[in-house]
Amino acid sequence: xxxxxxxxxxxxxxxxxxxAPPLNRxxxxxxxxxxxxxxxxxxxxDFAKQAGMPDVFAHGMLSMAxxxxxxxxxVPQEAIRSFAVRFVAITHVGDAITCSGTVVGKDxxxxxxxxxxxxxxxxxxxxLSGDAVVSLDS
Amino acid sequence: MIDEKHIGALVSRHTVxxxxxxxxxxxxxxxxxxxxxxxxxxxxxVPPTFLYCLEMDAPNPRALIExxxxxxxxxxxxxxxxxxxxxxxxxxxxxxxxxxxxxxxKKNGALEFVTCDTHVRNVAGEPVADLRSxxxxxxxxxx
Numbered sequence: 407x408x409x410x411x412x413x414x415x416x417x418x419x420x421x422x423x424x425x426a427p428p429l430n431r432x433x434x435x436x437x438x439x440x441x442x443x444x445x446x447x448x449x450x451x452d453f454a455k456q457a458g459m460p461d462v463f464a465h466g467m468l469s470m471a472x473x474x475x476x477x478x479x480x481v482p483q484e485a486i487r488s489f490a491v492r493f494v495a496i497t498h499v500g501d502a503i504t505c506s507g508t509v510v511g512k513d514x515x516x517x518x519x520x521x522x523x524x525x526x527x528x529x530x531x532x533x534l535s536g537d538a539v540v541s542l543d544s
Numbered sequence: 545m546i547d548e549k550h551i552g553a554l555v556s557r558h559t560v561x562x563x564x565x566x567x568x569x570x571x572x573x574x575x576x577x578x579x580x581x582x583x584x585x586x587x588x589x590v591p592p593t594f595l596y597c598l599e600m601d602a603p604n605p606r607a608l609i610e611x612x613x614x615x616x617x618x619x620x621x622x623x624x625x626x627x628x629x630x631x632x633x634x635x636x637x638x639x640x641x642x643x644x645x646x647x648x649x650k651k652n653g654a655l656e657f658v659t660c661d662t663h664v665r666n667v668a669g670e671p672v673a674d675l676r677s678x679x680x681x682x683x684x685x686x687x
Contacts, residue, residue, distance in 0.1 A: 445616055446617075467596055467621065471570075471593045486628055489592055490623070490624070490626070493624075
């Protein structure tokens with residue numbers, strides 16, 4: 407990872423975006439096991455239908471983990487002060503999730519940057535929306 | 545309706561050790577290939593959102609659902625935030641304590657919201673992170 411300094415980064419800078427492979431049921435099963443979130447609505451279609459959903463759907467926290475990668479690809483994790491998202495819409499099986507982030511604020515007094523992040527599916531629909539505060543100089 | 549008397553209630557308190565195998569599995573499941581998160585020659589850092597998973601390693605991961613007496617099939621994750629104070633690594637023992645911070649409704653009770661605050665400390669008692677999680681209980685069908 408290239409070393410970055412607060413003074414070199416301008417508001418409007420974009421983090422290198424990436425798109426995860428389309429989510430399939432194996433992705434959701436692996437995330438259920440690895441995360442410890444065993445809510446059956448993400449892996450058991452019978453349960454999902456009984457709960458009034460058309461199909462299983464992705465854990466919101468899987469997409470938030472992708473956004474965590476977006477951040478830690480760009481700055482060392484130690485620089486992340488806070489990270490928050492709203493789960494705007496359900497992420498479905500088959501969605502190819504693109505993670506993006508833009509520097510929207512720079513505070514030279516506290517030496518922090520505010521980054522807006524979001525995930526979108528292949529149709530451009532926003533699924534997660536949030537922000538992170540990072541500090542590069544400590 | 546979820547009873548607002550639960551505001552302030554202790555949901556769970558537990559201590560968990562960060563295991564390398566679990567972090568590698570998490571890296572695999574989240575497409576993380578950065579060597580910092582998978583190679584064995586140094587302690588692996590707990591990635592930014594994994595604290596939420598360790599929180600769920602409480603002896604009863606459904607303590608909140610049972611306390612509120614809601615149907616897990618109707619629960620969605622609404623919001624999640626993390627405030628970080630120091631890094632955690634494999635081998636660390638972390639203490640989690642979760643309390644209900646707020647309970648409210650929207651859309652005439654069609655949606656109920658429950659916010660929980662979790663404080664994470666290391667065994668020395670130093671703050672590692674604070675988590676804030678809001679779940680949504682849907683009392684109507686969603687498309």
